[in-house]
Amino acid sequence: MIRFYLIITALLFGFLSHAQKQGSAKRPNIVYIMSDDHGYQAISAYGYGLNKTANIDRLAKEGILFNRATVTNSLCAPSRAVLLTGKHSYINGKIDNEAKFNWDQDNFAKLLQQHGYQTALIGKIHMDGIPQGFDHSAVLIDQGEYYNPNFIINGEKQQLQGYVTDLTTDMTLDWIAHRDTNKPFCVLYHQKAPHREWLPALRHIKSYTAQTFKEPATLFDDFSNRGTAAKTAEMNILKHMSWAGDNKVPPAMVDELGLKSFLTWDKAAFNNNLGRMNAAERAAWDSVYNPIMEEFKAKYPNMSQEDLMRWRYQRYMQDYLGTVAAVDDGVGRLLDFLKENNLDENTIVIYTSDQGFYLGEHGWFDKRFMYEESLRTPLLIRYPKEITAGSKSDALVQNLDFAPTILDYAGVEIPKEMQGKSFRKIMNGKEKKFRDAIYYTYYEYPSIHMVKRHYGIRTDRYKLIHFYYDADEWELYDLEKDPQEMHNVYSDPAYRKIRSQMHKKLDKIRKEYKDSNENNQRFISQIKNK
Template identity: 80%
Template sequence: MKPDLKQMLWGLIVICTCQSVKGQSNLSKKQRPNIVYIMSDDHGYQAISAYGYGLNKTPNIDRLAKEGILFTRATVTNSLCAPSRAVLLTGKHSFVNGKVDNEARFNWNQDNFAKQLQQHGYQTALIGKIHMDGLPQGFDHSAVLIDQGEYYNPNFIVDGTKKQLQGYVTDLTTDMAIDWIKNRDKEKPFCLLYHQKAPHREWLPALRHLSAYTSMTVPEPKTLFDNYANRGSAARTAEMNILKHMNWAGDNKIPPALMDELGIKEYLNWDKAAFNNNLGRMTPAERATWDSVYNPIMAAFKKKYPSMNDQELTRWRYQRYMQDYLGTVAAVDDGVGRMLDFLKENGLDENTIIVYTSDQGFYLGEHGWFDKRFMYEESLRTPLLVRYPAEIPAGTRSDALVQNLDFAPTLLDYAGITVPKDMQGASFRKLAGGKEKKWRDVIYYTYYEYPSIHMVKRHYGIRTDRYKLIHFYYDVDEWELYDLEKDPEELNNVYNDPTYTDVKKTMHKKLTATRRHYKDSEENDQRFMPKARRK
């Protein structure tokens, strides 16, 4: 064999071997996009001005809608913080990845999309909240909050080492996210999971936002005084009512001493402790600023409280809740603006996919509630905005039934990596780019954390373009069916309405087929029950 031919063959062997080691990436290094995945915690889509609800203004998050795509009906598979994050990472339903509730441990040894990106040459980082035990796997760098984290002067676990940082958590998370991009290996594409704690309970705004947001009046939802008629026991027995179940000190910021003076009892035994612990993290100067804003509010409440009826108290508590909630959102929006500006100033905005979403939806007073968990719309739906100018037309809107189950496959698809066959989601890359219109016609949902805080009963169900079928089980056996076209606020369960007989039959067939498709079953329902309740 001639030497030059032998060299050519060896060269081909080396190239093929390298490609085999690198994996199934279909894109060159220069073509592969960077990824900045921004996830907030409990950020209801109603509190993003691009969605049109008029509660607040989020000009920076809105930029993603103007320059990319806004999904109007993005949903989650399990409306709870840690399970949602597990679904994001694995592309698998909770009953497959094992993280069914906030108490179950997450197995970091299982595959996740960040590990796949690492294996295919990406540099990866996770900064902010993950709310799962164990050192995150799949990341070259991690700086994560402990459990729920703190708003003021928080503790982080930075690559396995605990550190307390001085400042406001939302700003610190943004600082670290930008610094990591600045100091990354510039020879590699990168994926950054940039996760904010806000606007999670107990809703403590940045000091710079206190005055503006505590003085605003927020529009009340039409269902603030919902009486849960025409629905099953689950809605009536849930413990997330703003008047009855919200904490007075931790949530509404009434000092424990004032609670004692007015004879207000704790609903949860950690209410006063939450207030003291949260504000106890402040420096004297920070606390002085806080007191200058909240002390007059509490002085006015002290005068009014003795004569307030339940309706007046509900309205007062709703305003206090929403003022602080929207105040925390303001800092999240600030951070998004800083990130977008940084990417643009450094020439990274054109080849970077930017995702903004939340780990689930949230009740902002609808049905008189706060929190999430239910399969009803405000909890099920989550904000989702994606910017990638190379493929996504600016100003696009989509009502497709995408889910957080789809994030892992979609991001791998953009990176040119073959999606593992055991991932249950689907890539919405072509959908977002306007190259595909056909999409799934049904989504599947499960919820397991009962009995527990908020007492939302266990349930599973499906949602189509128009209808929703829910089965509540464990200590009840109740079915609910909603016509979302005629009843978007889900006030009337039509499961036993004879005019919906055919719809009910069709939805039951779809539910059976969907459960089979995702490999869920009654055996799984039993497997994740407390031992005493298993058959």
């Protein structure tokens, strides 16, 4: 009798084990690609004509492109914390780049691990501490370096030889190739590029420095009809970009020409970044950049402020878009690898950025503001089993929703504490409506770029922003009539009714997301007490 029960138990265990493996096999793999500071304008699928990103565009052709994806806090580390936790910054605690992130709190990778997924984090995370929720991690230290970078690989510091974008791709593909094939996998494949100070791969420098890029219509914006925040921000390409670190003018030439550096670390950035190159890399770099700088040196005495702005814009775009080219190369290698290994049909591939970025609009670089170029992030997703090729969506999805959506696909229950929601049914066409407004907060002030603290709400058509701390100013924009946000209509009598409706909507959404003025005061007190 005992033998009979043992046999039955063994058979039952074998059946359950087989069923579990079969269930795991059916669950999708997930590749989440996040670049850093990649504006949607610099992805050719969005139609701005700045550059060509043939491989990222494949995700749009074979999947879905979101036109109105946004972030909750347009800053590197806070955006990543929101991705992991599915919670707003004031809930997960990572309000700015300086605040510590508590890795002990739940994140979606931990939940995937608990439900049979193998997980990895490779590339930039920009948060202190050992990442939790990952079977394997290979992360850059802080912002990371473009050439011959340092990584922390499973807790051990290593300097790798090569270009950071390529190395991040190499490690991602290697991890997938050597994974446990009995488990579904999720890998966070995070690129440093195109983050400042924009050092392209050597294979791209000659072609990109030879190009002239179209200037945005608002390059010389004077900020009339806008408030104090836009007028006092320190992110103007002419006034606030560094000459050596950003534009690659050699420090000796900066001194010779009497160029005034806005930033104390300007020359150090140049020396540190290029100083990481080996002799062959530096020689190849100098062979392209030195003639550009000599030409600038000859022209400089006769250049007007307008000439200088235009020159600096081109230098910015040449290097920025040059770094994007290597990111696109990596996406192509990944998609080819998945196809060659019969993984493409059952793998969800997500491409996004940690926020948007100014590519000369309003004369700016960087992000932080709730204005469109900073608020919006690219989002393209491919999953042949559910997503119709060539789809587009105007749904107001946010990075707040990534964790719930990934858990939904993995068949894992979404914790009630997560504030985002799955947009899976938007992608598979089962639902058309998602949310009617998104909520945004920004806290890193006073700090680099001097973008004032603010919060606000955006609907399909309107945007209401409140700047506070050392200001008390409201801005309202009609995005249908004024997509470039050139005219604050908050005090316009014609928008009195809209203004009232937006205030009510803002109050309601703040209550729903558990934010308040008391939260703002608490974070202000923390800064003052440092």
